[in-house]
Amino acid sequence: MDGANTSATPLLAVDGVSLEYRTPERIVRATHRVSFDVFAGDRYVLLGASGCGKSSLLKSVAGFVPPREGEIRLAGKKVDQPGPDRIVVFQEFDQLPPWKTVRENVMFPLLASRKLGRKEAAERASHYLAKVGLADFADAHPHTLSGGMKQRVAIARALAMQPQILLMDEPFAALDALTRRRMQEELLALWDEFRFTLLFVTHSIEEALVVGNRIGLLSPHPGRLRAEINSHQFGLHSQGGVAFQETAQRIHRLLFEHEAGDVARAQDAANAALSDAADLHRRAA
Numbered sequence: 475m476d477g478a479n480t481s482a483t484p485l486l487a488v489d490g491v492s493l494e495y496r497t498p499e500r501i502v503r504a505t506h507r508v509s510f511d512v513f514a515g516d517r518y519v520l521l522g523a524s525g526c527g528k529s530s531l532l533k534s535v536a537g538f539v540p541p542r543e544g545e546i547r548l549a550g551k552k553v554d555q556p557g558p559d560r561i562v563v564f565q566e567f568d569q570l571p572p573w574k575t576v577r578e579n580v581m582f583p584l585l586a587s588r589k590l591g592r593k594e595a596a597e598r599a600s601h602y603l604a605k606v607g608l609a610d611f612a613d614a615h616p617h618t619l620s621g622g623m624k625q626r627v628a629i630a631r632a633l634a635m636q637p638q639i640l641l642m643d644e645p646f647a648a649l650d651a652l653t654r655r656r657m658q659e660e661l662l663a664l665w666d667e668f669r670f671t672l673l674f675v676t677h678s679i680e681e682a683l684v685v686g687n688r689i690g691l692l693s694p695h696p697g698r699l700r701a702e703i704n705s706h707q708f709g710l711h712s713q714g715g716v717a718f719q720e721t722a723q724r725i726h727r728l729l730f731e732h733e734a735g736d737v738a739r740a741q742d743a744a745n746a747a748l749s750d751a752a753d754l755h756r757r758a759a
């Protein structure tokens with residue numbers, strides 16, 4: 475499966491993308507020449523420490539942050555603005571307008587993008603709400619729901635749009651551990667049913683291994699793509715297993731060995747400076 479995919483044209487091509495923010499005081503480089511391809515049906519995870527540019531990359535794919543260098547293409551077409559073919563699910567629980575009911579929240583982008591009329595939008599909303607287990611909450615308002623339920627609404631709203639690619643930015647990071655695990659399980663079950671293409675951002679190695687079939691590892695600030703790992707063999711039930719732990723450790727080394735290398739180089743430089751100083755001292759004496 476994975477081997478067959480690689481010969482195909484990627485659905486999403488992130489090609490040498492550098493992202494920068496300009497503030498009045500300085501320019502912040504968030505990512506440096508990041509390239510990766512996502513194929514149809516992939517669950518591609520961007521994994522890296524906080525501040526390495528994951529959200530920036532996702533926002534750039536969504537069309538909100540233009541690349542300073544490089545290009546992003548979706549189905550061969552350059553991304554230069556947001557569009558209904560890319561829908562983002564965020565971490566925050568307040569991504570649902572509170573004055574709309576759950577069903578209205580799911581219907582809203584369908585109506586706003588003129589994808590469907592009211593009746594069809596309502597039907598599609600009910601369909602996807604049932605898929606995330608919220609059929610009984612369609613007429614509730616978001617503030618009456620738990621964090622996990624709100625994220626289910628956000629997922630139903632995204633899936634109902636049937637985007638070409640679903641973008642998720644640490645969608646479960648603010649949930650308690652048990653709910654988070656259940657949400658990962660439900661996301662994988664939804665993927666089994668709909669086979670959507672997913673670009674998923676996380677800073678958790680375990681979550682990356684469970685959710686992804688491929689993982690792109692980003693080095694710390696500014697983010698560069700350090701390596702790609704195949705993780706299709708891992709799921710919720712391999713957590714704690716030997717192969718899972720070994721891969722998690724390998725990823726940890728890949729993410730942080732660069733910094734270890736920097737420390738070693740800094741120590742070498744410091745030692746060299748000390749011995750130079752000692753030489754000078756000896757000569758002076």
Ligand SMILES: Nc1ncnc2c1ncn2[C@@H]1O[C@H](COP(=O)(O)OP(=O)(O)O)[C@@H](O)[C@H]1O
Binds near residue numbers: 496504526528530
């Ligand atoms: N709007 C912004 N203005 C200035 N700097 C920003 C902005 N958004 C993000 N950054 C900076 O860009 C870098 C990457 O941020 P981000 O993409 O949010 O990382 P991550 O999602 O991996 O934690 C960080 O150094 C962050 O401070």
Ligand SMILES: [Mg+2]
Binds near residue numbers: 528530643
């Ligand atoms: Mg982020």
